[in-house]
Amino acid sequence: MTAYVLVAGAWHGSWAWERIVPVLASAGVRTVTPDLSADPDAGLDDHVAEVVAALDTLNDAFDDRSHGGASDGLHGGASDGLHGAASDGTRGAAPGGQRGAVSDRTHGAALNRQEGAAGGGSPDVVLVGHSYAGLVVRQAAALRPAAVRHVVLVDGWAGPDGAALFALAPDGFEAAVRRSAGGRPLIPPPPPETFGVTDPHDAAWLRERLRPHPLRTFSDATTLTPAVDRIPGTAILCRPATYPFERFAKEVGYRTVAIDGPHDVMLTRPEPLARLLLDVPGH
Numbered sequence: 627m628t629a630y631v632l633v634a635g636a637w638h639g640s641w642a643w644e645r646i647v648p649v650l651a652s653a654g655v656r657t658v659t660p661d662l663s664a665d666p667d668a669g670l671d672d673h674v675a676e677v678v679a680a681l682d683t684l685n686d687a688f689d690d691r692s693h694g695g696a697s698d699g700l701h702g703g704a705s706d707g708l709h710g711a712a713s714d715g716t717r718g719a720a721p722g723g724q725r726g727a728v729s730d731r732t733h734g735a736a737l738n739r740q741e742g743a744a745g746g747g748s749p750d751v752v753l754v755g756h757s758y759a760g761l762v763v764r765q766a767a768a769l770r771p772a773a774v775r776h777v778v779l780v781d782g783w784a785g786p787d788g789a790a791l792f793a794l795a796p797d798g799f800e801a802a803v804r805r806s807a808g809g810r811p812l813i814p815p816p817p818p819e820t821f822g823v824t825d826p827h828d829a830a831w832l833r834e835r836l837r838p839h840p841l842r843t844f845s846d847a848t849t850l851t852p853a854v855d856r857i858p859g860t861a862i863l864c865r866p867a868t869y870p871f872e873r874f875a876k877e878v879g880y881r882t883v884a885i886d887g888p889h890d891v892m893l894t895r896p897e898p899l900a901r902l903l904l905d906v907p908g909h
Contacts, residue, residue, distance in 0.1 A: 627688065627749040628907060629656040631680055635757025635782075636839040637815040642756070646892050649900035656749070658684055662762070664837050666811040670761065670790075670846035677766040681751065681773050688749045752906055754778040756892065758791060758839075761848050764878075771853035776906050777880075779861045780899070781889050784874040787850040791843070794874065803844060812838035822864075822888020832893065855879065860906050862899070864891050 630650055634642040640659035647657050660680040662673045753774045755763030760782025767774045785794050792800040807813045815836035818829040861875030861882045868889050875882050883902055887895040 629749040630752045631658045633755045633759040633763055635759045637836045645896035646900050649897055653904050668840040669842045673762045674765045678769050681770050750775045752776045755782050756780040760784045764854050765848050767857050768851045768854035774857055777857055777859040781864045781871050784878045788847045790845055790847045792845050807841050811841050813841050814838050821890035823890050862902055864889055
């Protein structure tokens with residue numbers, strides 16, 4: 627079984643993938659779309675724990691199914707019962723602090739599992755991180771290297787062990803973000819045009835769903851192990867480029883694939899992006 631765990635970036639929720647999920651479902655793959663916490667005190671490690679919990683839940687459900695257990699939500703269409711609470715295509719982003727259904731697991735329990743505990747017969751997992759979530763999924767993959775077949779960054783931030791988003795960002799980025807936050811622990815969402823979404827209908831749809839993002843996640847350093855470098859990686863780069871995502875990808879050794887579209891390409895060009903994602907397991 628091939629499963630895609632799709633993690634949206636800052637200010638977004640699991641709803642960001644709702645145009646992609648049906649395309650992947652039609653190709654016969656499952657999807658999991660965990661929400662990342664919007665709690666004011668959340669840090670990078672909290673978001674990593676939520677993704678690790680999603681990986682563990684996916685593997686547990688698959689193990690139950692393969693051993694003849696009760697229905698696990700993995701039969702039938704993609705993302706049945708395992709995606710975040712806000713990602714069913716009818717609701718917007720979860721309120722601040724509300725996590726998706728997959729990521730309600732206790733953080734400590736998720737992180738204290740034995741590294742690489744994917745178990746025999748586990749699903750083939752492609753772990754996808756958009757933008758800020760590139761940092762999140764690489765750290766999650768380092769904690770569960772046997773559970774992840776491939777890491778994909780969609781215009782994703784990435785760096786070596788100890789890197790933080792603020793440290794990777796161009797000059798002036800941190801100061802601008804902190805000014806926007808105004809001394810508060812949450813960064814208000816920028817306008818849709820910041821993500822390249824200019825169509826009036828799409829911009830209105832996005833504006834009503836974007837939510838504040840925890841500031842600390844941008845200053846927290848990643849904790850990586852060499853295990854993450856042994857997992858194949860692909861960086862899907864949106865054109866025209868916004869930040870130096872191509873440089874990040876090359877520095878961590880990922881192959882690169884270009885796609886014409888804005889930073890929020892999963893909203894504006896879901897089918898071309900889905901085709902690139904479906905091509906990933908072959909590499």
